[in-house]
Each structure stands twice: as C-alpha cells, then as structure tokens.
Amino acid sequence: MKKTWFITGASKGFGLELARQLLAKGENVAATSRNKNELENQIAASPNFLALQLDLTDENDVQRAITQTIAEFGSLDVVINNAGFGLLGAVEELSDAETRQNFEVNVFGSLNVIRKALPQMRKQNAGHILNIASIGGYLGDFPGFGIYCATKFAVIGFTEALAMEVKDFNIKATAVLPGYFRTNFLTSGSLVTPKNELDAYESTRESQKFHQEQMNLNQPGDPVKGAKAIIDTVYAENPPVHLFLGSDAYKLATEKSNAMMDELERWKSVTVSTDF
Template sequence: MKTQTKTWFITGASKGLGLELVTQLLAKGENVAATSRNKSELEKLVGENQNFLPLEMNLVDEANVAKAISATIEKFGNLDVVVNNAGYGLFGAVEELSDTEARQNFDVNVFGSLNVIRQALPHLRNQKSGHIFNISSIGGYLGNFPGFGIYCATKFAVIGFTEALAEEVKDFNINVTAILPGYFRTNFLNPDSLSIPKNQIDAYQSTRDSQELHEKTINNNQPGDPVKGVAAIIETAAAENPPLHLFLGSDAYALAKNKIESMTSELEEWKKVSVSTDF
C-alpha cells in the first residue's frame, strides 16, 4: 500500500540542506512548498514538477509568511511537515558585532522561524497531526567556538523554544524535532552565506585564527554529506516516535558527548555550592 502523500513546507530552500531536501522529497513523490527570497532562482534550480510550489517569501514579514502558508494549503489541500531551515552564519567576536548585526541574525535565525510556526500551527492543530523540524546546529548545544558567539546564541534560542513547543503541542499529536548538524559540506562557510563584522578588533587574535581556519581549512572539507543528512531527516519524519533532538554527523555526536561529560564533571565538582543555596 502506498502511504499518503505528505505536504512539506521548507524555508531557505535555494541552497544547502534546504535544496537537497526539496530534491529528495520530489523524487519520492511528496508535495513540496519551498521558499526563498528569490522565486525565479528556485524555479531554475529545481525545474518544473506538479508537486512543487516555489514561493518568494520574506521570512521576517509575518504577513508575507502567512500568504506563503495559505498558498501551500490552497495548492495541495494540506500541510504536514514544516522545516525551518532558513538562516545564515554570522562570524565575529561578541564585542565586534554591532547591535544591528546581532539583531539581524536573531531576526532571521530565530524570529523568522517563529513567524512560520505561528502561521503553520493553526492548520496542524486543526488536523491534529504534523511535524515541525527546526534546524539548529551543534553550535546550539555548545558555544565554545571563537567568533560564533552570536550565531550560537541564535541556535541555542532555537533549541529553547523547540523544547517548550514540543511539550505544548503534544496534545495535538504534533511532533517537534530540533536538528543539530555538525559541519556539512554545504555553502554555509562561503562568503555569500557567512557574514563578518564591519568593524573588526585586531586584539582578538583567536577570533581571526578561527575565521581563517573556517574559511581556508574547514570550508569544502567538512565531513558531513548533505545527501545523507537530508535522508536522515526524511527518515526521522516517518518515525513513529521521532526524537526531540537529532544530532547529525560524527563530529556533532562527539562534540555533544564531550559536552555532556564535561558538564557532568563540572556539576559534580561544584555540587556542594549548588545545593547549598536552598532554604
């Protein structure tokens, strides 16, 4: 028996994991509404397909997001899986980044996803089913990467609201999963995807070293395969009991495990102080 065709709504679909997700889902015969700031670029990259709805959407304009969700339901009649994939990397020491630069990163990486969630949830609640994937990062679980403080803060925020959201929508039979990828071989570290501060401070040598490492050594040598990463997300969407957190990549797994062990050790070392503050 053929399972019922699902309708997916994917943001940031013109490159990276988003574009690979669109490609694999269409190959499986699923309905895909894909958003980008440039609709013609999406059409060019994906081509014509009766199951494909390319949408030009401004993620930080909630009224515009509402139109995109409505257009999806109008074309396909339903909405089943939402993937909040849109976002961009911001590199710079915390002191270097201006208020405007930091807020713009939060607007896209955090508030953009919240705009989508608010517009999609009434439909998912009404049908009492659905799955929301929020793409975070291993940088949403640990932040000790010089130069990625603000970016990590946005991805920590994604984890925070994902965990709360998962509890809030349980009664509606809606699943929520945070995806925490490690380094995948996408264009994330390319100049057109990774923003750097306008006003750099020479004193931050460790930040400059980290920047050079990411741009010249890590970029194009990432261990993660986007094809396999996307296949894992699609597999998770079909699971009866999907995880709340899904780490992708051997590097993400190792970094998360090290963080857990380090936190456990620190917690026990300072336990006496921690528990001494109760009445």
C-alpha cells in the same frame, strides 16, 4: 499517504537537497527563498512543487506563503525551518544591528513560520515541525560564533517547549543539530563577518580563517545523507526532540555532556547549598 512539506531556505544547502529528495519520492513540496528565481533555476517544474518568494521577517508575507501552500495542496504536514545564516565575529565587535539581524532570521523568522503553520496542523490533528539548529546550539565554545550560537541555543530552547505544547494535538517538534556538512554554509553568501573587525581578537580571526579557508568544502558531513536522515525522522514512530547529525556532532555533544557533568559534580556543594 502523500505529505505536504514546507521548507524555508530551499535554494541551497540542506533546503535544496531536502526539496529534491522529497520531490523524487512524489511528495508535495512548497519551497521558499528570498529569490524565487533561484528556486526555479535549481528545481524542475512539477505539479508537486510550489516555489515561493518569502521574507521570513515579515509576518504577513509568511502568512501569505502558508495560505498559498494549503490552497495548492490542501494540507500542511511538515514544516522544516531551514533558512538562516552564519555570523562569525567576536561578541564585542559585532554591532547591535548585525546581532539583531542574525536573530531576526535565525530565530524570529522560524517563529513566524511556526505561528502561521500551527493553526492548520492543529486543525488536522497532525504535523511535524523540524527546526534546523546546529551543534553550535548545544555548545558555544567556538571563538567568533557567540551570537550565531546564541541564535541556535534559542532555537533548541523553543523547540523543546514547543514539543511539549503541541503533543496533545498529535504534532511533533524536532531540533536538528548538524555538525559540519559540506554545503555552502561557510561561503561568503551564507557566512557574514563584522563590518568593524578588532585586531585584538586574534583567536576570532584564526577561527574565521580556519572556517573560510580550511574547513570550507572539507566538511566531513554528506548533505545527501543528512537530508535523508531528516526525512526518515518524520516517518519514525517516535521521532526525537534532538536529532544530532554527523560523527563530529556526536563527539562534540558527548564531550560537552561529560564536561557539564564533571563541572556539576565539582560545584555540587555550592549548587545544593542555596536551598532553604
């Protein structure tokens, strides 16, 4: 049965690849971007395709887009919260405004979509919400990525709770944790750096240089395969709450899990000593 997919940030990266693959499968796709023209330039017109200009930080605008999608296709089956941007700067050097803007888009934008989508999904007694997080939402030890990682930790946290809250309505929730994929994420339009850099943070500048000059366009992950894996997850009988993508993500997650267990055991006597 044909599904209706609502994808944010669909004019580039994973969002664009997801939209293209879904349309090729004959699915209904409502795709959003800050610039509707970018969507229409990238994706050919089709009765199954609805291009929507959307400001994720405006709840009323989100409601308009969701309402338009349901009016166009009659249902809302899958939401993919893909829109977001990277922020590379040390915690100290990023201003309050820069920090809050990253949370506005990466966290509160997704929550706006979820709140507006769930009434229709509950009415249908079916649906799936996928929130694109990052391996940086599972571990934060990347110099210069503290705030970005904090936004993705938040995404994973509310996705875990959401999965428990909506299961009685036959709705699924999945956090997607990609490693490095060869999208335009590390280009200037998707990766923001501080207005006021502090020379003292050499490790952050090295991280910035590495990501912009060495890792950019050399990422090991194939976005075509990544998008297919996300789509396939929706059709799985028991989709995961956490979907890690990429061999690098698997390696980093395994190392983090092992390190956490080691630290937990080392400090066990202190940890358990605080009970009554």
